[in-house]
Amino acid sequence: MKRVCCGRPVFFVKPESGMNRKIMNIYVCVKHVPDSAATITVEGGTGINEKITFLLNPYDEHAVTEAARIKTGLPDAEVVAVCLGKPTAETTLRAAMAMGADRGILIETDRPQDSIFTALALAAAIQSDGRPWIIFTGKESIDSEGMQTQFRLAENLSLPVATNVIKVDIDGDGVRVESEREAGTIDVIRMTAPCVIGAGKGLNTPNYPTFPDIVKSRKKPVRRIGLADLAIESPAAGMQIQELVPAVEQRTPRALTGSAADIAAQIVDILKNEAKVI
């Protein structure tokens, strides 16, 4: 089912006509997250042992891929990856640049930040850098799974936002997106640029880099900004992790027997009626 609606932007950043702008900045907010396949161990009650693989948040891969796709054929467009993270998060910016971002901005912090502060820092860094045309984020990060940063960022910049976007078309001075907010229902939304787009997995197939792409990304610039440089006012509210508790997986393996057709039917039944995933 498709529903059609319009974003009603209140512009904090006054947009120029997108197609006439000299440089059409597409910002992609990326996060440096633990590999979902890594063995996560809780340390100190509220943190994790970080001697594991960290990588570009998988939803952000879709965001970068889409930004690079939109840039193709728009010679004045520039894709800028922005990340709030520890100095080691540069590897995630390099990954984004290998996938097509032209340059990176690393807002350095020494600790994990909540989505309230993250959205303030990202907004300030983007505003200090240039005028956004489109701002991409992933629809969520796979570590905190808050699904808040995109909305807070849009609010901070007074821009319209759409989440779990699975299609983006440039439409005059704005974009037309398809947003899957609930399973089986797609909202078709037209937003005037600038706007914020939370990329969903259905948006595209991530365009992973080749070795020549990786070589090029090593030469692309990364600007490092200290939080003090952004003069962010302390937010009135914040979120704090009280306790991290490892999830206990309950596995109850059982053998399925019978013909291939019988087993296939049993699997479908389990997925539908027990796991309830289809």
Next chain:
Amino acid sequence: MTKKYDAIIIGAGVIGAPIAYELSKMGYKTMSVDKLPDAGEGSTAGSCAIVRAHYSTEDGVAFAYEGFKYWLDWENYLDHVKDEKGLAKFMNTGSLLIKSQGHKWQNVKKHYDAVGVKYKELTNEEILEMVPVLDLHEFWPVKRPEDPAFWEEPTKMLEGGLFCPEGGYVNDPTLSAHNIMRAAEAKGATFMFNAEVVKIRAAEGKVQGITLADGTEIDAPVVVNCAGPHSFKINQMAPGVWEGCNIKTKALRHEVMYCPAPEDYDYINKGYHQSDGDIGCYVRPEVGNLFLIGSEDPECDPKEYPDPDEFYAGRGGHGRDNQLTEEQWKAQCYRLGRRIPTLKVPNQPKGVCDLYDCSDDWIPVYDKSDLGGFYMAVGTSGNQYKNAPVVGRMMAELIDACEKGLDHDKKPFQYKMKYIGRTLNVGFFSRKREINYNSSFSVNG
């Protein structure tokens, strides 16, 4: 009550299962024990199951070439046994050895000629006709991405390769061990799982049997150590065995990666096994049109020898546990990315991290021991999967000869390979040997 058998085989992987099979065929009443729940679920499951002939020694080439014949005739080898899980398949893709400074390929060629291995020398142009996605510049020596020299532009070209039409991989190594177990059972062998050996019992210089963690005692005049990465622990349990080995074994951590093939390259159907010492990688097709990228253990890569029990429990920390590392993911994928410039490298590492049972010179120990009745098929170093059926036959004949009075240390057993007709001096694999400096000291054996 103590159970009695003619032979106990410790380990039901791809080395232990064929030994049980061949001993059973010779009339031995065998008991195989394994600490895991089923056959082939240990380091066999992590094997890349490559079947290729290039080894650094002539005996190594001959042994591998003999092994081909078993894989090509798998159903006959299994005596047409039924396995409810189906049969493993040998995927005969052909095997390409890139001529490089990373391999003593001139020796390999000499050994191919001596053994009679079918092969063809290829120019770079002929290689590109077969594998059009390759960039045949020379990247030697193998480096890590952390090294600035890794990123330097190459200037020289490689000089072709050796292609063997016989070679490839087995599609499911766990299943292959399971197949052999079923074949062994059909000949009377018994397998016991979830059975961890905690003691090797011996008296008056002779092995008497084993004791399991639950206290079960099993007696036999013959015990064979095929415990893979745990083999050195089993040898240490057997009185005098560890001390009597000049060549020791230990468990070496190893990562293998899965990276998607370029979109326009049908690697799973048209690709070859390829061994490329110039970049320190070997590759073979994997389901999903993936490149399976193994490392040929270049000197610049870290070597970790963890405790196998700690490793499999996921302990030991970054670079020592059973998790892939970002550093090695990048090292192996970027190395292949240089050879295949259209290869796309995902951000998330995907692959397998397991252990080799590695000997001091990367050549296995197939031998008796200083404890009467205790034998070993250990130190298989990630390069013996392909030889497993031959090892089964050779070990069974060695054990039988020794039990009938042969002093293998003084007069080494001579094994006649039934397919290629050569005779192999099994003393080549002796625990008492000096380190064999003809070895590649790598997974290439």
